[in-house]
Amino acid sequence: MSTTESTLRPVPQVIAxxxxxxxxxxxxxxxxxxTDHKKIGIMYLVLTFVFFILGxxxxxxxxxxxxxxxxxxxxxxxYNMLLTLHGTTMIFLFVVPxxxxxxxxxxxxxxxxxxxxxxxxxxxxxxxxxxxxxxFYLTLFFHPPDAGWWSYPPLSEALYSPxxxxxxxxxxxxxxxxxxxxxxxxxxxxxxxxxxPGMSWGRLPLFVWTILVYAILLIIALPVVAAAVxxxxxxxxxxxxxxxPTAHGSPILWEHLFWFFGHPExxxxxxxxxxxISEVIPVFSRKPIFGYKAIAASTAVIAFxxxxxxxxHMFASPVPVVVLGFFMLSSFLIGVPTGVKIFNWIAxxxxxxxxxxxxxxFAVGFIAIFVIGGITGIFLAVFPVDWQLNDTYFVVxxxxxxxxxxAVFTVFAGIYYWFPKITGRMLxxxxxxxxxxxxxxxxxxxxxxQHALGLSGMPRRVYTYQPGLGWSTYNLISTIGSFIxxxxxxxxxxxxxxxxKHGKVAGPDPWKGNTLEWYTSSPPPAxxxxxxxxxxxxxxxxxxxxxxxxxxxxxxxxGGSERFVRV
Amino acid sequence: xxxxxxxxxxxxxxxxxxxxxxxxxxxRLISLLGTPLTLSRPAARxxxxxxxxxxLIASLVLAPDALANFIFPKSGGxxxxxxxxxLYRITLYIALVVFLIVEGALVYSVYKFRAKKGAAAAxxxxxxxxxxxxxxxxxAVLIVLTVVTFIKLPSIINPPNSDxxxxxxxxxxTEPTPPNGQKLTVCVTGRQFIWRYTYGTDCLNHAFxxxxxxxxxxxxxxxxxxxxxxxxxxxVVHSWWVPSLGxxxxxxxxxxxxTWFKVPHTxxxxxxxxxxxxxxxxxxxxxxxxVAPDQYRTWLGRQQQAIQASNSIVGPLRTILTASGNLGDT
Numbered sequence: 086m087s088t089t090e091s092t093l094r095p096v097p098q099v100i101a102x103x104x105x106x107x108x109x110x111x112x113x114x115x116x117x118x119x120t121d122h123k124k125i126g127i128m129y130l131v132l133t134f135v136f137f138i139l140g141x142x143x144x145x146x147x148x149x150x151x152x153x154x155x156x157x158x159x160x161x162x163x164y165n166m167l168l169t170l171h172g173t174t175m176i177f178l179f180v181v182p183x184x185x186x187x188x189x190x191x192x193x194x195x196x197x198x199x200x201x202x203x204x205x206x207x208x209x210x211x212x213x214x215x216x217x218x219x220x221f222y223l224t225l226f227f228h229p230p231d232a233g234w235w236s237y238p239p240l241s242e243a244l245y246s247p248x249x250x251x252x253x254x255x256x257x258x259x260x261x262x263x264x265x266x267x268x269x270x271x272x273x274x275x276x277x278x279x280x281x282p283g284m285s286w287g288r289l290p291l292f293v294w295t296i297l298v299y300a301i302l303l304i305i306a307l308p309v310v311a312a313a314v315x316x317x318x319x320x321x322x323x324x325x326x327x328x329x330p331t332a333h334g335s336p337i338l339w340e341h342l343f344w345f346f347g348h349p350e351x352x353x354x355x356x357x358x359x360x361x362i363s364e365v366i367p368v369f370s371r372k373p374i375f376g377y378k379a380i381a382a383s384t385a386v387i388a389f390x391x392x393x394x395x396x397x398h399m400f401a402s403p404v405p406v407v408v409l410g411f412f413m414l415s416s417f418l419i420g421v422p423t424g425v426k427i428f429n430w431i432a433x434x435x436x437x438x439x440x441x442x443x444x445x446x447f448a449v450g451f452i453a454i455f456v457i458g459g460i461t462g463i464f465l466a467v468f469p470v471d472w473q474l475n476d477t478y479f480v481v482x483x484x485x486x487x488x489x490x491x492a493v494f495t496v497f498a499g500i501y502y503w504f505p506k507i508t509g510r511m512l513x514x515x516x517x518x519x520x521x522x523x524x525x526x527x528x529x530x531x532x533x534x535q536h537a538l539g540l541s542g543m544p545r546r547v548y549t550y551q552p553g554l555g556w557s558t559y560n561l562i563s564t565i566g567s568f569i570x571x572x573x574x575x576x577x578x579x580x581x582x583x584x585x586k587h588g589k590v591a592g593p594d595p596w597k598g599n600t601l602e603w604y605t606s607s608p609p610p611a612x613x614x615x616x617x618x619x620x621x622x623x624x625x626x627x628x629x630x631x632x633x634x635x636x637x638x639x640x641x642x643x644g645g646s647e648r649f650v651r652v
Numbered sequence: 653x654x655x656x657x658x659x660x661x662x663x664x665x666x667x668x669x670x671x672x673x674x675x676x677x678x679x680r681l682i683s684l685l686g687t688p689l690t691l692s693r694p695a696a697r698x699x700x701x702x703x704x705x706x707x708l709i710a711s712l713v714l715a716p717d718a719l720a721n722f723i724f725p726k727s728g729g730x731x732x733x734x735x736x737x738x739l740y741r742i743t744l745y746i747a748l749v750v751f752l753i754v755e756g757a758l759v760y761s762v763y764k765f766r767a768k769k770g771a772a773a774a775x776x777x778x779x780x781x782x783x784x785x786x787x788x789x790x791x792a793v794l795i796v797l798t799v800v801t802f803i804k805l806p807s808i809i810n811p812p813n814s815d816x817x818x819x820x821x822x823x824x825x826t827e828p829t830p831p832n833g834q835k836l837t838v839c840v841t842g843r844q845f846i847w848r849y850t851y852g853t854d855c856l857n858h859a860f861x862x863x864x865x866x867x868x869x870x871x872x873x874x875x876x877x878x879x880x881x882x883x884x885x886x887x888v889v890h891s892w893w894v895p896s897l898g899x900x901x902x903x904x905x906x907x908x909x910x911t912w913f914k915v916p917h918t919x920x921x922x923x924x925x926x927x928x929x930x931x932x933x934x935x936x937x938x939x940x941x942x943v944a945p946d947q948y949r950t951w952l953g954r955q956q957q958a959i960q961a962s963n964s965i966v967g968p969l970r971t972i973l974t975a976s977g978n979l980g981d982t
Contacts, residue, residue: 161931168928233928239905240888240930245844330906336889337904370765371773379783401891401900401926403907406809413801417794424790425783427754432782434761436774441766449762456754460747463794467801469808470740472899473725473733476891476926537722542895544926547934554922 120204121611125211126190127507132211133183134578136218140174143167145571148531152564154552164548165231166250172234173254176350177261178218180492184357185210185268187499188296190507192272194602194609195290197281197617202274210268217260221253230254233546235347236317238328238339243321252321255314262307269300269307276300281601283620290600290623291374294381295360298388302349302356305392310346313339340402344395352391354488356384358495359426362448365498366430367624368596369445370437376429377623383422390419400471409468416466423459427452442596443517447498450525451491458486461536476546479539485532497524497577504581505595509607510588516580523573530566534559599624729896729921730913735807736899742800746793808899811835811878811912818876818914818945828910830878835912838871840883842890842903842925845932847871851952856882856908865956870939872955873915874948880912888930894923894940902927915942 116124147167150159159167189207193200201207224230228248232241241251276297280289289297317339319325326332328339359380367374374380396404396412430452439445461483465471474480497520504512538559543550550556594603603626605614621628723744727737765773811830829835839855841848849871852864859866873879883892885903893900897913915921925936943951973979 161934165928165931165933231931237889237927240928245888245930330904333906335906337907371767373775373777375776376778376783379778401902403902403904403909406805410802414798417798420794421787421790425787428786429778429783431754431757431761432776432779434758434765436776437761437765438767438771438773439762439765449758452758453755456751456758460751463747463797464740464743467739467743467797469736469801469805469899470725470743472808472901473736473740473895475900476893540723540725542726542923544891544893544924546928547924549934 120200120208122189122193122201122204122207123507123609123611123613125207126186126188128211129182129186129189129214130507132215132218133179133186136174136178137183137574138578139222140171140179141571141574143171143174145567147171148564148567150548151550151560153561154550154554154557156549159548161548162231165233165546166229168546169230169233169236169254173221173230173257175488176234176354177257178214178221180354180488180496181265181350182214182261183496184296184299184354184492185265185272187292187361187496187503188272188299188357189268191503191602192275192293192296193279194506194605194613195293195600196276196279196284197601197604197614197620198275198279199613201271202278203271206267206271210264210271213260213264213267217257217264220260221257224250224253235343237343238317238320238336239330241317242329252318255318258310258314262311265303266307269303272296272300273304281617281620281625284625287378288620288623288625289381291363291377291380291384292357292360292600294384295356295358295363298384299353299357302353302388302391306346306349306353309342313342313346316342337399337402337404340399341395344398345392347398348395349388349391351484351487352387354492355495356387358451358492358499359384361495361499361502362430362451363426364600365444365448365502366433368502368598369440369442369448370434371440371597372433372437373624374429375432375435376425379425380429383425386422387419390415390422394419397466397468397471400468401475413466413468417463420459420463420466427456427459442501443512443514443521444498444501444596446518446521447494447501450521451494451498454486454490454494454525454528457533458483458491461486474539476544477539478535478543478545481545482532482535482539485528485535490528490532494524497521500577500581502596503602504584505588505591506602506607506609508585508588509591510584510586511591511595512577512580512584512588516576520573520576520580523569523576525573527566527569527571527573531563531570532566534562534566538563594626597626597630599626601625604629726895729894729915729919730898731812732808732898732911732913733896735804739801739804739808743797746797750793811880812914814878814914815876815916818874818878828880828912835878835880836873837880837882838873840871840881840892840903842883842885842892842929842936843887844930845925845936847890847892847925847936847938856884863956863960865952865959867955869937870941872941872943872948872951874945875915875918875942877945878912878914880910883909883911889927890925890929890936891927892923892938893926894921894938896921897923897940900926913940915940918942918944 116128119125146159147164150156150164189201189211192198228250230236230246230248230250230253232246232251232254236251236254239245276289276293316325316327320327320329320334326334328334328336330336363374363380393415394412396408397416400409400412430448434449461479465474465480465483501512501517504510538556539545541555541559543554543556550560591607593606595607596603601614601618601620602609604618618625618629725733725737725740727733809828811828813830813832814834836851837853837855839850839859841850846868848866848868850859850864850866852859852862854862855864858864881892881901883901883903884907885905887905889905890903891900892903892911894913897915898911901909901911903909919942921940921942923938923940925933925938927933929936970979
């Protein structure tokens with residue numbers, strides 16, 4: 086895989102051509118046996134969206150049950166199963182792997198590589214993800230797990246959860262854990278070894294920075310949870326007593342181990358989203374990213390601090406006050422680099438010439454929502470306040486602001502931004518904006534009132550509630566909002582399904598992008614690039630366009646956005 | 653109508669519309685909607701600021717009464733709940749300022765800096781001073797919050813003395829204790845799916861040998877009295893939470909955790925288990941009935957008698973059942 090210095094050619098009428106015949110004559114066999122990072126990336130994205138829909142249906146069922154007090158639509162047993170399925174699916178089968186999907190597809194393209202460092206391992210990590218999902222969802226036909234996505238023992242021990250569903254949950258963590266770990270090592274090796282000539286660390290695209298840190302965090306955090314669930318497994322079946330208080334084991338040990346993984350996991354989910362935003366905003370502001378170094382550095386600082394904040398999930402557990410104080414301070418600290426990122430994004434928009442594409446809508450919507458999630462995070466970090474708010478709907482609202490309004494909106498920004506590169510066709514912008522407004526309004530209607538629910542005393546994970554507690558109206562609003570949100574998601578899925586065949590042809594560089602994935606045709610050929618340009622800045626594509634303009638005297642016409650702006 | 657990037661056919665660029673004369677009322681309405689065009693004049697801008705500012709102040713002044721349950725945690729039952737609520741309020745006001753600044757800057761920049769014909773983006777790469785500035789600003793806000801938290805903390809975790817009108821108590825030093833050492837201890841035991849309360853200083857160690865009175869689900873305690881709860885679980889993790897009486901405390905099997913409350917008036921307080929504990933988690937409610945000290949003593953006496961009456965019936969019954977082999981292997 087040698088990288089060739091290029092003489093610059095007019096971009097992007099370039100650039101690459103099909104160098105290999107398809108390996109298989111049957112198309113499905115080609116997908117099953119592929120080691121092409123792009124095909125694997127597409128399979129990742131499609132599969133994780135299937136899980137997203139499953140998790141979404143579970144969420145809507147729960148919202149339906151809670152829409153009115155004393156509802157009997159869903160029994161408490163089924164409700165506990167639903168909340169476990171929903172949480173586990175969204176975290177382990179959607180948000181984490183969907184970021185791996187984007188990483189798979191775009192990381193090699195953005196650093197000018199022709200594939201990942203270990204293509205076969207890459208395929209392995211996808212198929213393990215599928216296997217993990219199947220193992221988990223097969224429990225639907227038996228007895229799904231019902232101890233919640235953090236499965237606190239002793240509730241998750243054999244005595245209280247005798248069904249095999251809990252074991253399936255453990256195996257899901259094992260299998261998707263190996264999948265993510267293999268993927269993480271692959272990302273790390275790829276970024277370290279396969280960057281285009283001239284792409285020093287200071288010129289690495291910010292999305293690649295975040296995927297790198299995502300990989301490091303996965304490598305740090307996953308072994309811990311793998312060990313914890315293995316201990317739970319031996320507790321359940323092989324007579325150990327790690328978490329069994331009747332034999333001097335400790336449930337608190339599980340809480341520490343689980344959250345030592347669980348909090349880095351939150352940043353694993355959101356950091357690549359930060360990366361997507363850091364790519365989308367400069368492109369559509371027609372400005373360089375403000376404070377590249379600050380954003381890259383804050384990513385690393387967040388990753389470091391992410392391993393030091395876990396016990397803020399345990400403020401109500403038996404933990405000494407000095408420990409509570411430490412974890413309050415570390416949780417405060419992690420707000421600083423996060424704030425720095427937000428300020429830098431806004432500064433990037435500031436004095437820009439903003440092209441209002443759907444992708445930018447989602448990016449700006451993400452910032453607006455994430456600010457709220459970040460601020461409520463500060464409330465929860467103040468541990469005496471957390472004693473009131475923990476385990477209530479306030480927390481549910483908080484982490485949905487961070488992960489649904491946060492991570493999922495970045496995923497949608499990424500979809501609208503990169504769909505043309507993946508399929509060669511544009512998504513319909515008008516429909517996309519409709520989808521955005523439905524999602525934005527639906528999201529806030531669903532989750533903003535949940536702050537109030539938590540403050541007025543509604544604990545999370547209850548399958549029903551009595552009338553007269555002041556919760557009924559908020560719950561009804563929340564349920565209505567969740568269905569608006571659901572329709573918004575469906576609109577984008579319909580948009581993608583239609584645009585895949587009928588969308589406007591995109592061309593190599595419809596947005597005037599900054600990074601190298603736009604230096605090849607859409608969709609890129611199997612080898613990605615015929616020639617790999619020497620990288621001279623964080624925005625190699627802009628350099629290339631400039632050089633061509635200098636040499637030819639012609640403004641590069643691409644896509645449609647130059648109608649607003651001359652770069 | 654903004655042009656769309658995805659349009660197949662190129663469309664005309666939006667032309668600057670000629671200003672139509674507007675009535676003052678219409679202008680004010682538009683200015684309230686935030687259209688920046690009409691805000692160019694300083695007078696209009698000042699008026700908008702006035703309107704928005706007074707609306708904000710009005711909502712802040714009126715909010716606590718109208719929306720107390722909506723924007724603040726429950727309080728009023730006990731000093732620790734009140735302290736948490738006031739700490740929350742301080743956090744909320746700081747947060748509101750941060751929220752308005754950040755969201756305001758975001759919305760303003762998206763409105764103000766939209767692509768227009770002839771406008772070019774400023775090619776700025778960053779500003780180290782600004783970066784350092786907002787890092788320090790963010791840190792400063794958090795330092796303030798830290799200081800406030802630690803100032804408030806003692807009033808949340810340390811129980812005060814009982815009031816004059818409370819129950820007369822003797823001292824004990826085995827648990828978190830008010831300065832004069834006098835408190836009422838209630839042991840709270842969580843189990844699937846009900847709370848059990850044992851009344852008496854010895855309840856952690858000698859609940860059975862001392863034949864202490866107990867009750868389920870509804871706890872009866874005297875007003876004006878510092879009540880210390882020793883919380884345990886016999887099966888899975890539960891969480892004790894009565895919002896008006898303070899924060900929640902997990903009941904973890906193998907551990908004893910403590911909290912306290914002191915209610916200045918009689919009343920009934922509702923709470924429920926806050927940690928997923930199995931199928932009937934939603935039904936694991938708790939009621940705290942705060943009564944006058946005399947009533948409490950009467951109730952305790954009656955409860956003890958009722959328990960002993962039941963025990964005295966159960967004793968002979970057990971003998972009969974055991975003798976006839978109907979009680980299994982025990």
